[in-house]
Amino acid sequence: MNKLPELIFNISKEGKVGYSFSPVPATFTDDMIALDGEYRRNDMEDFPQLSEVEVVRHYTQLAQLNHSVDSGFYPLGSCTMKYNPKVNDTVASLDELSCHPYAPISTVQGNLEIMKTLDEWLCKITGMGGFTLAPAAGAHGEFTGMKIIRKHLSDKGDPRKIVLIPDSAHGTNPASAHFSGYEIKEIPSNPDGILDVETLEKYLTPDVAALMMTNPNTLGIFEKNISKIAEKLHANGSLLYMDGANMNAFMGIVKPGDLGVDVLHLNLHKTFSTPHGGGGPGSGPVGVAAHLVQHLPVPVITKTNDGYHAAYFNKGIGRVKNFYGNFLVMVRALAYIMALGKENIRKVAEDAVLNANYIRKNLEDVLNLQYSSKTLHEVVFSDKGLNVKTLDIAKRLLDFGIHPFTVYFPLIVHGAMMIEPTETESRETLDEFISVMRAILKEAQEDPEKLTSAPHNTPVRRLDEVLAARQLVLRWKKTEEK
Amino acid sequence: MKYFPLTDSDREEIRKLLGIKETSELFSDIPGDKSYYPTDDLPSAVPENELIDGFKAIARRNTFPGYKSFLGGGAYNHFTPEVVKYLSTKGEFLTPYTPYQPEVSQGSLQAMFEYQTMMTMLTGMDVSNASLYDGGTAAAEGVLLALRKARKKNTILIAKNLHPEYIEIIETYMRDLVEYKSKYVDFDPKTGTINPDELEKIVCDDCAGFIFQSPNFLGVAENSKRISEILHAKNAFSIQTITEAMSLPFMTAPGENGVDIVVGEAQSFGLPLGYGGPYLGFMAVKEDFIRQMPGRLVGETRDIDGKRGYVLTLSTREQHIKREKATSNICSNEAWCALRAGMYLATMGKAGLRQISKTNHLNAAYFVKEVSTFKHVGVKYIRNFFNEVVLEVKNMSIDEFTGKLEKKGILAGIPLKWFFKELESAVLINFTELHKKEDIDCLIRAIGELQ
Numbered sequence: 010m011n012k013l014p015e016l017i018f019n020i021s022k023e024g025k026v027g028y029s030f031s032p033v034p035a036t037f038t039d040d041m042i043a044l045d046g047e048y049r050r051n052d053m054e055d056f057p058q059l060s061e062v063e064v065v066r067h068y069t070q071l072a073q074l075n076h077s078v079d080s081g082f083y084p085l086g087s088c089t090m091k092y093n094p095k096v097n098d099t100v101a102s103l104d105e106l107s108c109h110p111y112a113p114i115s116t117v118q119g120n121l122e123i124m125k126t127l128d129e130w131l132c133k134i135t136g137m138g139g140f141t142l143a144p145a146a147g148a149h150g151e152f153t154g155m156k157i158i159r160k161h162l163s164d165k166g167d168p169r170k171i172v173l174i175p176d177s178a179h180g181t182n183p184a185s186a187h188f189s190g191y192e193i194k195e196i197p198s199n200p201d202g203i204l205d206v207e208t209l210e211k212y213l214t215p216d217v218a219a220l221m222m223t224n225p226n227t228l229g230i231f232e233k234n235i236s237k238i239a240e241k242l243h244a245n246g247s248l249l250y251m252d253g254a255n256m257n258a259f260m261g262i263v264k265p266g267d268l269g270v271d272v273l274h275l276n277l278h279k280t281f282s283t284p285h286g287g288g289g290p291g292s293g294p295v296g297v298a299a300h301l302v303q304h305l306p307v308p309v310i311t312k313t314n315d316g317y318h319a320a321y322f323n324k325g326i327g328r329v330k331n332f333y334g335n336f337l338v339m340v341r342a343l344a345y346i347m348a349l350g351k352e353n354i355r356k357v358a359e360d361a362v363l364n365a366n367y368i369r370k371n372l373e374d375v376l377n378l379q380y381s382s383k384t385l386h387e388v389v390f391s392d393k394g395l396n397v398k399t400l401d402i403a404k405r406l407l408d409f410g411i412h413p414f415t416v417y418f419p420l421i422v423h424g425a426m427m428i429e430p431t432e433t434e435s436r437e438t439l440d441e442f443i444s445v446m447r448a449i450l451k452e453a454q455e456d457p458e459k460l461t462s463a464p465h466n467t468p469v470r471r472l473d474e475v476l477a478a479r480q481l482v483l484r485w486k487k488t489e490e491k
Numbered sequence: 492m493k494y495f496p497l498t499d500s501d502r503e504e505i506r507k508l509l510g511i512k513e514t515s516e517l518f519s520d521i522p523g524d525k526s527y528y529p530t531d532d533l534p535s536a537v538p539e540n541e542l543i544d545g546f547k548a549i550a551r552r553n554t555f556p557g558y559k560s561f562l563g564g565g566a567y568n569h570f571t572p573e574v575v576k577y578l579s580t581k582g583e584f585l586t587p588y589t590p591y592q593p594e595v596s597q598g599s600l601q602a603m604f605e606y607q608t609m610m611t612m613l614t615g616m617d618v619s620n621a622s623l624y625d626g627g628t629a630a631a632e633g634v635l636l637a638l639r640k641a642r643k644k645n646t647i648l649i650a651k652n653l654h655p656e657y658i659e660i661i662e663t664y665m666r667d668l669v670e671y672k673s674k675y676v677d678f679d680p681k682t683g684t685i686n687p688d689e690l691e692k693i694v695c696d697d698c699a700g701f702i703f704q705s706p707n708f709l710g711v712a713e714n715s716k717r718i719s720e721i722l723h724a725k726n727a728f729s730i731q732t733i734t735e736a737m738s739l740p741f742m743t744a745p746g747e748n749g750v751d752i753v754v755g756e757a758q759s760f761g762l763p764l765g766y767g768g769p770y771l772g773f774m775a776v777k778e779d780f781i782r783q784m785p786g787r788l789v790g791e792t793r794d795i796d797g798k799r800g801y802v803l804t805l806s807t808r809e810q811h812i813k814r815e816k817a818t819s820n821i822c823s824n825e826a827w828c829a830l831r832a833g834m835y836l837a838t839m840g841k842a843g844l845r846q847i848s849k850t851n852h853l854n855a856a857y858f859v860k861e862v863s864t865f866k867h868v869g870v871k872y873i874r875n876f877f878n879e880v881v882l883e884v885k886n887m888s889i890d891e892f893t894g895k896l897e898k899k900g901i902l903a904g905i906p907l908k909w910f911f912k913e914l915e916s917a918v919l920i921n922f923t924e925l926h927k928k929e930d931i932d933c934l935i936r937a938i939g940e941l942q
Binding site for chain 2: 013014016017018021025026027028030031032033034036037041042043044045047048049050053054055056057058059061064065067068069070071072073074075076077078079080083085088090091092093094096098099100103104105106107108109110111112113115116117118119120122123130133134136145146147148149151152156159168179180181183184185186187188189190193230231233235236259261262263264267268278282284285286287288289290291306307326327328329330331332333334335336337338340344346347348349350351352353354355356357358359360362363364366367370382383385403404407412413415418432433434435436438462464467468469470471472473474476477478481482483484485
């Protein structure tokens with residue numbers, strides 16, 4: 010289907026109605042309106058008016074233009090695009106869970122139990138001392154975690170100035186640390202793609218507050234010096250923050266808390282299978298070592314003999330999010346952990362890593378691997394030595410109904426192709442991907458134009474992003490009507 | 492386990508290909524004792540049927556659904572048409588990532604462009620972003636936006652009748668950015684609103700802007716026009732927060748009042764109460780703020796054949812390009828919630844939104860009129876509310892009042908003493924279109940019985 014649906018504003022027509030709701034009671038007359046004229050709105054010019062069937066067709070046609078996990082392979086590196094179990098959506102839509110966040114605590118014990126249970130189980134999986142479920146996304150978790158570190162250090166007398174971040178880090182890490190009031194110093198990784206202790210020592214001055222480390226890092230490589238790094242940091246009075254975006258690689262294998270991690274965040278919309286919704290809602294719980302629990306943001310769910318409560322710590326960092334966080338996302342994550350159970354948590358990591366290594370093994374003879382260290386959940390190839398660019402391969406993949414890998418990230422790999430298959434892909438799917446990739450690479454040599462002009466079969470072809478940024482059109486306007 | 496498509500023989504063959512005997516060999520770089528399963532103390536796997544039963548059992552421990560609730564304060568129970576639920580939960584909308592490959596994401600991108608447009612229409616502003624986490628974090632981002640834009644001015648004025656949780660979040664966001672200062676502006680307890688003359692005296696040369704809420708946390712409309720004029724006279728920005736987006740179709744658009752930055756919560760547009768999340772933070776601004784704005788923006792462009800299409804644009808503001816110099820650290824936001832809000836707005840349309848928002852107001856107005864004859868309680872601000880009112884209780888403590896109504900199956904409102912010392916004996920009561928006349932009569936009768 011190659012026809013793009015019209016914008017709703019262009020199919021709107023005065024007088025069409027798409028809703029049905031009880032009328033205002035006849036006795037509620039306009040003279041009861043208690044709003045002075047100056048505050049009252051006169052019109053909603055150009056606001057859409059559609060019939061129900063038009064709304065349904067419009068959005069159904071739009072849906073058909075999207076690639077999604079439900080429709081096909083989505084090996085977008087570092088995003089852990091695993092299958093989102095449908096039963097999780099079913100339980101999250103139970104009407105009885107959809108309570109008002111200011112309902113008396115005695116009337117929402119079920120919801121508090123869900124949050125407390127998730128908190129406890131995340132502690133068991135990660136070995137941390139306590140969690141806050143408040144952050145709305147990974148970056149929000151990073152921000153919360155850095156605030157906790159700053160609060161801890163400030164309470165000891167000096168918040169310090171610098172946060173160290175490896176050069177392979179995701180852009181949210183430096184941004185989150187910056188918004189927590191820190192200066193960023195970037196540390197280079199070694200030729201194996203990881204941070205070594207000697208390099209860290211060179212950067213470890215007395216004003217270093219923390220190191221933010223993604224583990225496994227964005228090359229899909231485990232930071233095997235992590236325990237020694239933690240020791241060095243702690244000896245310097247600094248803390249270790251672990252970005253757990255890639256927790257899928259070793260969930261159930263070892264606990265970050267046992268490796269010396271002080272603060273970490275998880276992405277429920279990655280590791281714990283909650284749907285990403287085309288860019289959120291996510292949920293980025295933050296786990297902390299026992300001595301930092303007092304600094305968690307409000308509210309913290311507690312349990313006593315007479316039930317569950319929402320507690321407010323006065324040594325905490327305050328509030329980072331309205332109410333309790335993205336509760337319905339938490340419900341899905343808890344359902345996922347329950348469905349897996351202790352028997353299968355480790356299998357998630359095992360199959361994810363098997364699949365990534367299967368792809369690596371089957372493509373390493375045709376693609377450059379800049380870092381040859383052991384691959385965990387994702388493998389990062391480079392476009393070095395090819396006569397086409399990473400972007401061209403990515404765009405050509407679209408023609409085969411496969412979502413491309415993450416492109417040009419991490420920055421330390423030339424023309425990076427970051428491939429993360431996850432554990433929820435069959436060997437048949439991987440085989441198809443591998444053969445498509447090999448065919449594309451062959452095509453690159455025989456008919457490179459096929460790639461540089463790709464995609465050919467998608468609803469729209471390569472889009473002009475420069476034009477979009479130069480001539481900003483960020484909303485429909487009536488004057489643009491045909 | 493149904494979530495793992497690999498069979499044991501697949502695993503065996505992959506291991507053989509990789510030249511390993513045990514899968515655990517792949518994890519040999521990971522330190523620590525791996526002879527034990529770190530997850531041994533979790534419960535065993537639960538089959539799907541038992542999982543559903545289990546959650547139903549937990550859900551039954553919530554007694555909230557058995558009450559008639561009049562709780563609002565930033566989370567509102569509105570009607571959502573069935574088509575919105577049906578369309579928004581399609582896997583094609585629910586299961587993609589951020590649209591990094593626009594050629595196969597035109598569905599999400601066009602829907603977002605339409606959402607942005609409808610939000611600008613409702614707010615009367617030039618540009619809307621594609622979402623922020625929620626109202627409170629949107630307020631904090633709005634404050635930081637004003638400070639960035641104002642450059643050398645470092646003080647933000649905060650209205651004390653702004654949602655108390657939003658204030659807490661702004662405080663958290665500003666605390667460690669040591670160059671910035673905040674100052675509070677009191678409201679007049681007699682009117683429940685900011686007194687513009689008082690504000691005029693407080694706006695200083697170092698003030699980057701003033702953040703206030705309208706309708707404010709006490710339910711009353713602020714004079715945003717006058718407030719904006721005062722701020723502009725001192726070269727400061729006017730930042731209006733809206734926690735009840737349903738007020739927009741009924742009340743003057745912030746853009747018409749000269750507001751520079753509008754931030755708030757759009758949960759009212761088709762998202763369930765959901766015990767507080769996920770909700771939908773929004774931000775709409777005047778054109779000259781675009782390049783300092785946080786969050787994703789969808790823009791229109793052309794493909795190489797000249798066909799219309801949509802992409803994420805102005806990413807040079809964002810963390811993946813600018814890293815620590817980005818306008819915000821936000822990456823994943825609430826895209827699906829915005830998409831759903833767009834569906835809600837398209838379905839309700841102009842007529843639906845006008846009817847629903849008017850019903851909200853008239854339901855509240857009916858309550859105010861009916862309780863005006865009572866001596867033991869009184870509505871504190873009897874004009875210029877939208878759908879929330881403050882009820883003062885004169886003959887008993889507020890805990891006794893809410894407790895007695897709770898026994899009658901009514902959650903009458905939010906005790907304002909949680910947030911304001913000066914409103915010790917008052918509750919904030921919310922009315923939406925989902926309250927039938929009988930429900931409001933029931934509340935009025937129950938309050939009447941407490942004389």
